[in-house]
Structure formats: C-alpha cells, structure tokens
Amino acid sequence: MTQAAEANPYAPQVARLSRVIDETPTIKTFCFDLEQPMEFRAGQFVQLGVPGLGEAPFTPSSSPLEPGHLEVTVLRTGGVTERLHRMGEGDVCTLRGPYGKGYPVEKLEGKDVVVVGGGVGLAPLRALIHVLLSMTDRLNKVVIKNGARESAELLFRRQYDEWAAHDKVSFEMTIDAPEPGWAGHVGVVTTVLEDLPNEVNVPNSYAFSCGPEIMLRFVTFALLEKGFQPEQIYLSMNRRMSCGIGKCGRCNIGPYYLCKDGPDMCYAQIKDYPNVF
Ligand SMILES: Cc1cc2nc3c(=O)[nH]c(=O)nc-3n(C[C@H](O)[C@H](O)[C@H](O)COP(=O)(O)OP(=O)(O)OC[C@H]3O[C@@H](n4cnc5c(N)ncnc54)[C@H](O)[C@@H]3O)c2cc1C
Numbered sequence: 001m002t003q004a005a006e007a008n009p010y011a012p013q014v015a016r017l018s019r020v021i022d023e024t025p026t027i028k029t030f031c032f033d034l035e036q037p038m039e040f041r042a043g044q045f046v047q048l049g050v051p052g053l054g055e056a057p058f059t060p061s062s063s064p065l066e067p068g069h070l071e072v073t074v075l076r077t078g079g080v081t082e083r084l085h086r087m088g089e090g091d092v093c094t095l096r097g098p099y100g101k102g103y104p105v106e107k108l109e110g111k112d113v114v115v116v117g118g119g120v121g122l123a124p125l126r127a128l129i130h131v132l133l134s135m136t137d138r139l140n141k142v143v144i145k146n147g148a149r150e151s152a153e154l155l156f157r158r159q160y161d162e163w164a165a166h167d168k169v170s171f172e173m174t175i176d177a178p179e180p181g182w183a184g185h186v187g188v189v190t191t192v193l194e195d196l197p198n199e200v201n202v203p204n205s206y207a208f209s210c211g212p213e214i215m216l217r218f219v220t221f222a223l224l225e226k227g228f229q230p231e232q233i234y235l236s237m238n239r240r241m242s243c244g245i246g247k248c249g250r251c252n253i254g255p256y257y258l259c260k261d262g263p264d265m266c267y268a269q270i271k272d273y274p275n276v277f
C-alpha cells in the first residue's frame with residue numbers, strides 16, 4: 001500500500017488508461033501505467049472507480065512482478081462495468097488497494113498446481129499463472145483448465161500457446177456446447193477434470209478455482225471426488241463487496257470477511273458454513 005493509502009485506507013490514486021484490449025464480446029482488459037506503482041500479491045483485489053459513478057472490486061489480471069503496470073479484466077454486467085466498457089485510452093479512473101490476502105504461493109514449492117477457470121474467472125487466475133510461470137523451476141507441474149460458454153468467450157486465447165509452451169505446464173480448454181468449426185473439447189469445465197488423478201499427484205497438489213459460484217461448487221465436488229482434501233482446494237469467493245476492508249460486514253462467510261480474509265479461501269476453512277455456495 002502507498003503511504004497515503006496507509007494513512008487513509010479509502011484514499012485512491014488517479015490512474016489514466018494506457019490501453020484497452022477487447023478480449024471477448026463481453027470482456028475487456030483495462031491497462032494502467034501507474035504513477036505510484038502498486039505492489040500486490042496474486043489474488044489480492046483493487047477497488048477501481050469511475051469518477052462520478054462509483055467503484056467496484058476487481059482482481060488484477062496482470063503480473064504482480066510488474067507493479068508499475070496494472071491490468072484488470074472486466075466482464076460487462078451493470079452500472080460501473082458498462083461505463084468502463086465505454087472508456088478508452090487517456091480516460092481517468094481511480095484505484096485503491098490492494099486488499100485481501102492473495103494466493104498462498106509460498107505453499108506451492110515442489111507441488112503440482114491445478115488452476116481451474118470459468119468465464120471471466122480466468123482473469124484473477126492470470127495473475128497467479130504469471131507468478132507460477134516465473135517459478136516453474138520450484139514447482140513440480142502446472143495444469144491449467146479453462147472453460148467458457150462458447151468459443152468467442154474464451155478469455156486470453158492469445159496467450160494459451162505461450163502458456164502451454166512451458167515445459168511443466170499443460171493447458172486444456174473446453175466450451176459448454178458444440179459449435180460449428182470447434183474441434184476442441186465440449187462440456188462444462190468439470191468434464192476436463194475427469195483425468196486429473198493421472199495428470200497430477202493428487203496428495204502433492206493444490207487446486208485454485210475462480211468462476212461463477214455454481215461452477216466453484218461443482219469444481220469443488222469434482223476435486224473432492226478425485227481425492228483432493230479440503231485443505232488442498234482454494235476458491236475465489238468474489239461476492240458483492242462494499243468497503244473492501246473488513247468494516248461493513250457485507251461479505252462474511254461465518255466469522256470470515258471475504259474482503260479481508262480472502263477473497264481466495266481454503267475450502268477447509270469455510271466448508272461447514274451454510275452460505276458457502
Ligand atoms: C474480490 C472481487 C474480485 C473481482 N474480480 C473481478 C474481475 O477480475 N473481473 C470481473 O469482471 N469481475 C470481478 N468481480 C466482480 C465485479 O466486482 C462485479 O461484476 C462488479 O462489481 C459489477 O459492478 P457493476 O456496477 O457493473 O454492476 P451492478 O450494477 O452492481 O450489478 C449488475 C449485476 O451484476 C451482479 N453482480 C454485481 N457484483 C457481483 C459479484 N461480485 N458477483 C456476482 N454478481 C455480481 C448484480 O447482482 C447484478 O445482477 C470481482 C468481485 C470481487 C468481490
């Protein structure tokens with residue numbers, strides 16, 4: 001956090017858009033070259049503000065190893081995101097954060113790491129993928145699975161070859177329903193988890209998943225069925241938030257505030273609370 005943000009946790013910095021990338025018909029990536037670099041851990045989130053309208057939480061999709069350049073990848077859904085999608089290079093936003101804990105990357109040395117994304121859920125996971133690719137010498141294996149409703153909605157397609165080119169990385173994508181011209185896998189993302197016990201050493205693995213809650217639920221059940229323990233499963237619980245700093249009580253699961261204790265939660269911590277999924 002910057003000094004100003006430490007003094008006042010709501011204090012944003014002004015950030016000018018340096019580029020906007022059209023990713024899919026509904027998703028764009030917004031790039032900022034920051035005057036005050038923002039140090040963050042993969043999985044921590046920021047509050048991005050549109051002046052005069054409001055702010056919303058997003059987990060950066062860019063590399064934490066480049067804190068001067070921040071990217072957020074945004075699905076168009078309502079007020080703030082609609083307006084953001086109409087903004088372009090040179091337009092001004094506000095940014096505050098980072099908030100939350102981030103992924104427990106320090107646990108991953110020597111492990112097999114499974115990353116499961118659905119739709120725009122691959123955006124927060126891309127920051128993790130950047131970090132994993134920078135430390136493949138200390139990992140055993142990285143298995144990335146990504147699903148989308150249709151091929152046009154597959155996020156970051158321009159990067160799949162680059163990811164899969166790494167020695168220890170495998171990448172598989174799927175779309176929900178058949179399409180003319182699509183020769184790849186068809187089925188919801190859990191269908192590409194079927195062979196996981198042959199792809200990774202399950203007892204030596206961690207899994208990270210981000211996507212719609214219904215997907216998180218079925219991915220969790222699929223992982224448990226494949227032999228993963230709750231302690232080995234991390235879920236990005238990107239629910240509606242307000243303050244982002246553990247003050248308003250909007251985002252709790254049991255005793256945890258997702259904004260402060262998450263948003264990426266170990267399933268073992270939350271599994272017994274009624275409002276997990
Ligand atoms: C920690 C965190 C990280 C996030 N990271 C990303 C990201 O990287 N990319 C991205 O596209 N989105 C992300 N989101 C979701 C994003 O914050 C919401 O889509 C955004 O707040 C919607 O704002 P809006 O004003 O456009 O929509 P609103 O007008 O507020 O709402 C429009 C519709 O979206 C629904 N909605 C709003 N917020 C959420 C939510 N959190 N989960 C599910 N449905 C919601 C509303 O119920 C409503 O139906 C993240 C959310 C959290 C909490």
Ligand code: FES
Nearest residue numbers: 242244248249259
């Ligand atoms: S968003 Fe306010 S406590 Fe979490």
